[in-house]
Structures are given as structure tokens and as C-alpha cells.
Amino acid sequence: MRPISRSALRPHVCQTCRHGIGAGRRRFASQSGSPDLYDVVCVGGGPAGLGLMAALRASPITSKLRVALIETQDLTKAQAWNLEPTQYSNRVSSLTPSSVAFLRQIGAYDHLDVDRVQDYQDMQVWDGQTGSSISFDWSMETSPFEDPRTVATMTENANLVRALLRRIAQSGDENLSLFSNSTVASIETGSDLKPEGPDLSAWPVLSIKPTGPSESTPKRIAARLLVGADGINSPVRSFADISTHGWDYGRHGIVATLALGDLDIPPFPASKRTAYQRFLPALGGPIALLPLPNNHATLVWSTTPENAAYLKSLSTPSFLAMVNAAFRLEMTDLSYMMGMSSTSDISHQDELTWRTQHTALPSQVPPPATAVQEGTVASFPLRFRHAAQYVSPRVALVGDAAHVIHPLAGQGLNLGLADVASLSKTIQYAVSHGMDVGDLITLERYSSERYLPNAKIGGACDLLHKMYTVPGEGPVAWARSLGLGVVDRLPFVKSFLMKNAEGY
Template sequence: MRQLARSALRPYVCPSCQRGVLAGRRRFASKADNVPEVYDVVCVGGGPAGLGLLAALRASPVTSKLKVALVESQDLSKGRTWSLEPRLYSNRVSSLTPSSVAFLERIGAWQHVDSSRTQPYHEMQVWDGETGSRITFDWTVETSPFEDPRIVATMTENANLVRALLTRIFSLGEEGVSIFSNTTVSSIENGTDYADGPDLSAWPVLSLSPSASAASQPPSRIAARLLIGADGINSPVRTFAGIATDGWDYNRHGIVATLSLSEPATQPFPAGLKTAYQRFLPALGGPIALLPLPNNHATLVWSTTVENAAYLKSLPPNAFIAMVNAAFRLSGTDLRYMLRLEPTARSSTADISQHEDELNWRLQHTPQPSHIPPPVTAVQDRSVASFPLRFRHTSTYISPRVALVGDAAHVVHPLAGQGLNLGLGDVASLSGTIEYAVRHGMDIGDILSLERYPHERYAVNAKVGAVCDLLHKLYNVPGQGPVTWARSLGLDLIDKVPFAKGFLMRQAN
């Protein structure tokens, strides 16, 4: 019986893979007296991607019996009890496409999202800050007059989504699932062939280190039939697997903030249906986007140079608000001038900031288009922050007994708001791949069992990343010239050809 139990746990490993890959790239653990606890799936990373994968596996009748674990360095109990006042919003917000929402509905997580804190929008206005060329993204060309306007995307705070995923996971029961919160992965090695236990020589074995504040001490070592890296851009799982990554830093930062807007005088849609706005600013190093939140709030994502980002973060609230309003209304020349004003200087004629004074004066001499957002009236306290913008893509998403999802596999420019959507698309595909393997009696960690996942996702993610990178480079060429002329012509043509615009929207969804 002991021999039978050992052989049942002993995975099949392709000899050529073991010789050509494992021996060359992984450091083998020495003999250990303690046998690690064995799991079918171990996911490192407790963000939306990692939690989404765990929820998907637990929700499927085919994979619900797998023994799974999740390791997260942050305190997930805080995520489960997260709460803010109704008129306060986190500055970490994502734009979820209908396909992402459909996936969350399918795994039973969307019903736990606080809908009062989400905001669907049905239109997006995008225009060139230098030439004025613009495109409107909406579904009116493919919606009959008798149908409700289709949703372009739904805004939600990441914390709202994390809380919903944790709630869904715990609603499915705790048997067969272990969540190691407040725990870091101190090392990942290949196991060994234990004399009185299973042969784990080709399995990843994780050494776990609980934080000092952790309430309970998890097992010091766990083994994974399949190890999932959902652990971000600096993924330790990717490093262990020896998967190469390529990319570059944009030398740009993204400014985020939570803003209050004035009531719009008119609405392009019935009350309650919102619009998102994005203006490309080549003179300032990137686009600025204003995305709707409930109760006449919005989240700001402004991509600009490192120097401009530092300057904007140094501004007092009134001056920061003036700069945001100016970025949607004034020329590049005016904006460059305002970025040189003393951050704390006051107007000589009134008790307002110099930025407000300049904006008011310049608006008198600047014609305003009809597609600009309502003016910003307030910025939420301590919501202004920044993060570096990068592009990364790994050479592959899988290796024997390892798979990568989300930012561990790819990082794209945020101008299209596709980062989390790509990660959820990875999770939907990988959970389906694992389900297929279980249903057909396959080893879920075998490289042949995993190949379906990168086949479905690699080209899709590469295409989105390449488009975002191209748009970033095109709209960082200031002044008049062939590049400026070509991008403006392209924007105008796409806006005038319904099937082309519809095709782009279907690709994004």
C-alpha cells in the first residue's frame, strides 16, 4: 500500500524536459527530514488575478475538489473587511470590460461586488490635444433605437473587487483550501525523492515565512503540483522558473487621484449613464484620462514625465485642480507655461492660486469644444499618487509545473485601461485549461497539459501591449509633421467608419 500511495503521487515528467530544462535552470533542494505539505495548485499573489484564479477553481464542479493554496504577503483580512464612506473612493480603480464582468459573474464573484460603488459608462471621448482630431467610442452604431445603450466598461475600485473575490472564495467552504495571509515566500526550490514519502524532485517546494503579526504559523514548506505566479512585475515565481522577460521603462509616471466634478449642464445620454474622457498631450509626455465614478466623482489617470509628475504632486489642492482642468481645455503651450509656475504662489489680485488665476484668464481666450468633461471642483484628501509606467512581456507563460498570469507575465501602458482585463483573461483561460486537464485525467502540472493556456493568451496579450506601446510613441511626437498628420487622419477616419470603430471596440471587449 505504501508503494501504491507513493506512485499515485509521483508525477510523470518528460525525460527530455527534465534533462534539458530542469537540470539547467533550477537549484535542487537538499534532502530534508520534513516532507512538505502537498497541494495540487499553489498560487503566489493575492491580488485580483490570484484571487480570481482561486475563486474560479473553487466555483467549478470539476476543479472544486483540488487541494489549493494561496500565499499573499499582505493582510487579506483587511481586504475582506474593507470599507469606505459612500462619498470616498480609493484611487486604485480599474475599468472592467463586459467580458471581464461576464467572467466574474460566471464564477459567482460579481454578485458580491458592491454595485453602489461601481459605475458603468456607455461612451468614451478621445481626442488629440494638438490637432483636435477625435474619436467617440460607443455602441450606438450597433444598437437599435429600441435597445438600451451597451456598456463600454464598468469602473470599480480594486479593493471592492478583492473583497468580493474573498467573499466568494469563503462562501464556497474552507475544506481543501488554505490561504496563507501575511506570509512571504522566502525561497522556491525543487523538492526531493523522500524515502518515506512522495517523489517531489520535479515539484516546486516553497518555504514560507509568516510576518511577525501573523495570527497563526503556516507550514514552513509546501509543494505544488502546479505553481501559479500572480505575484506582479518582479515575480519570484518567474525567477524560479527561469522564464525570461523583455521590455523597457517609459520614463513616465502615471498620476492618479480621486476627484469631484461639477454637475454637467447637459448629458449625451439619459441621466445616470456616464462618459469617460481621454486627451492626448504630446507636449506633456502622455494622455490624461478622467473616468467616471458614482455620485459625480471621477478617477484621474494622467501619464506624464517624471519631472511633471513630481511637480503636480507638490501642488496644493486648488492648484492641482486648476492643472487638471487646464489639461482638458488649454493648449500645450499654455500647459507648459503653467507647469513652470511657483507651486505655492498666490494671485496678486485675489485669494486664489496663481494656477487658478492663469487658467481663468487663458480660458477667456481659448475656444472650448463640446466634448470636454465637467470641471473638477475638488480633489479627495491624500488621493494623489503616482506609479512608474513600464512595458514587459515574458518569453513564455509556462514551464514544467509553473504558469504565470497578470503582471507576472505582461505589463502594458495604462492608456487603454487593459491591464486588469488582460490578467482576468489569463485567469479565465488558465482555469479552463486546468479544468480540461482534470476532466481528462491529465497531470495539471505537465507542460503538455498547460500548452492550451499560452496558445489562447500569448498573441492576444502581445497584440494589446504592442498597440498600447505604439499609441504611446505616436502621441509623444509633439508639433506639426508627418507623424502628427498621420495620427490625426487615422483618428478621424476611424471615427467616420462605423465597422472599423466597432471592430476596435469588439477587440477591446
């Protein structure tokens, strides 16, 4: 934690709150070089940062706070984002029902393009080594006469960002500053410039400059509360001197947008959609196919860097053959195909066709991938990080600035939105009770709500990754198979796991 004066930690309701923020602004307005004062400053304009701004603007309790958001990208382009109805971004997230409820509560869900959003009601998961499987749905808690209950909702990140920006714009521009195309040049601790004014000796003071080359003087702003929503390499976290622990997995995630063929057996009811995930221990991680509208899907395949490079080097037909093989063939067959030369006389598709004739296909096999949207095949490294703490005097961390987890459970964005929901409620509580929103005692309320749940889910994903990257038929594979089978046969255990994963 960054060192600050003892006096800055002492008051529960600070001198600034007693005098009023407005009076402090008037005193500093005439001073040359004095920072502009804000109640909440958020660095980072992704879903977490924008979600916090939208939540604060939506609440009558916090809507009059003076707030600012700083983002290096062009927010006007993000707000004008648009793709053809049959085209989808490869940055897609799975929203749990609790995340959807939060977005509805702050009025952001109404601004989503629902034609680009896809619910799914079932998730099929199985082990490619042992064949053991489990299905996640809410059938154990719903009547057969009810419509299937949603497990999660797929949406493109760009669609969500645009919706949040539109919700923020709807709130008006009073007491709101959006610093788009701007970067934080420096963050330093302020000083007590005038005895009768607000004590800035613990306030973060930020210097903001345009992203591109500029000769203009950086703008200086001071934050009663500085929120870091600025990602894994968070400058806000560095300023607060908060350490992290974690490791790189030595794995890459391959993503792509795929068009799918039809299932051999149509789903019942017809509106039911299914997500698929198969663990591939011999190849370094799981492959997942998550539904999008218009019979499209997003691919997330965790594998070794060498395999990732190989997959990205393949032609489109060969890439599609490898994706389809990953859901259908045995580990030995997949390992062989992953080593095939791209200039071989036998194509990947021919190899897949021949091998599937001699393979007993899993019952839960997904529809075949038939096309790859141009320009969507990409990869990114997989990491685990967790901050030692989420708060420091006048600083709070949310989203990837606080925690980065393995994507196999699709919980990264949901944890960030849960952080934002908790922090916005903490700020509302402070304002309604006359407390300082940046005081450490105030912020501990947020930290105590979010630290353990995030650590629990991050640890569970880490354990699953490690268990399902052990190849072969040894005791670990046996334990995996037994565990999946037991959980799948105990509805109350499965329901408990789903409720924990989905935020209920």
C-alpha cells in the same frame, strides 16, 4: 526555463495521477520534514490570484482540488475593507464586458458592492495637439430605442478583492489554505523521496514564513502546479528561470479621486455616463477622467517624472486648475502653466480663467473637477514588460507576472482576468480528462490561448504611447490626426477595435 530531469517531462499522465494524490499524502504524512502536497498553489493575492482561486472553487470539476494561496498582505483586512459612501479609493480599474461576464460566471460579481460600481456607455478621445477626435460607444450596433450598451465598468480594486475573498469564503474551507500575512522564503525543486510515493523531482517546493519577524520554522508545501500571480518582480518567474523583455517609459502615472461639477448640457438619457481621454504630446502622455458613482471620477494622468513631481507639490486649488486646464487649453498654454511658480502672485486658477476666455473649448470637454479627495493624489512609474513564455514544467504565470503594459487603454487588469479564465479552463480540462494539471503539455493549452492576445494589446498600447508623445506639427502628428478621423468615420473598423479591446 529551469532545468529538470528528462523523466519529469516524459509522462503525459504522471505516476502521481495514477496512484492518486490522496495516497501520496498518506505516505508522506508520517515523514518528518516532508512537504505538504497541494494540487495548485498560487503566489499573490491580488485580483488575478484571487480570481483563479475563486474560479477553481466555483467549478464542480476543480472544486475538490487541494489549493493554496500565499499573500504578503493581511487578507482579513482586505475582506473587511470599507469606506464611506462618498469616499473612493484611488486604485480603480475599468472592467470590460468579458471580465464582468467571467466574474459573474464564477459567482464573484454578486459580492461586489454595486453602489460603488459605475458603468459608462461612451468614451471621448481626442488629440490635444491636432484636435482630431474619436468616440467609442456601441451606438452603431444598437437600436435608438434600446438603453445604451456598456463600454466598461469602473470599480475600485479593493471592492473587487473583497468580492473575490467573499466568494472564496462562500465555497467553504475544505481543501483550501489561505496563507495570509505570509511570504515565500524560498522555492526549490523537490526530490523523489520514496519510490512508491509521488515523484517530486519536478515539483516546486515552497518555504513559507510569516511576513513579520518570527522564530517559527517555515512551513514547506509542494505544488503539482505553481501559479505566479506575484507581480512585475515575480519570484515564481525567477524560480522558473523565465526571462522578460521590456523597458521603462520614463513616465509616471498620477492618480487621484475627484468630485465633479455638472455638465453644461445634461446627458441623454440621464443615466448615460462618459469617460474622457485627451492626449497631451507636449506634456508626455494622456490624461483620462473615468466616472465613479455620485458624480465622482478617477484621474489617471501619464506625464514626465518632473511634471508628476510638480503636480503633486501643488495646493489643492492649483492641482484642480491644472486638471481642468489639461482638458481645455492648448499645448502652449499648458506648458506655460506647468512651469508656473507655486508662489506666483497669479494663481493657477486665475491663469486658467483668463486663458479659457481666449480659447475655443473642445466640444467633448468633461465636467470641471471641483474637489480632490484627501490623500488620493499619488504616482507610479509606467513600464512595459512581457515574459518570454508563460509556462514552465509545473509553473504558470498570470497577470503582471507575465505582462505589464501602458495603462492608457485600461487593459492591465482585464488581461490578467482573461489569463485566469483561460488557466482555470485549462485546469478543468486536465482534471476532466485525467491529465496532470502541472504537466507542460497541459499548460501549453493556456499559453497558446493567451500569449499572442496579450502581446498584441501590449504592443498596440506601446505604439499608441510612442505616437502620442511626439510633440509638434510634423508628419507623425498629421498621421495621428488622419488615423483618428478615418477610424471615427468607419463604424465597422471602430466596432472591430472595440470588440478586440473588450475581449469579444
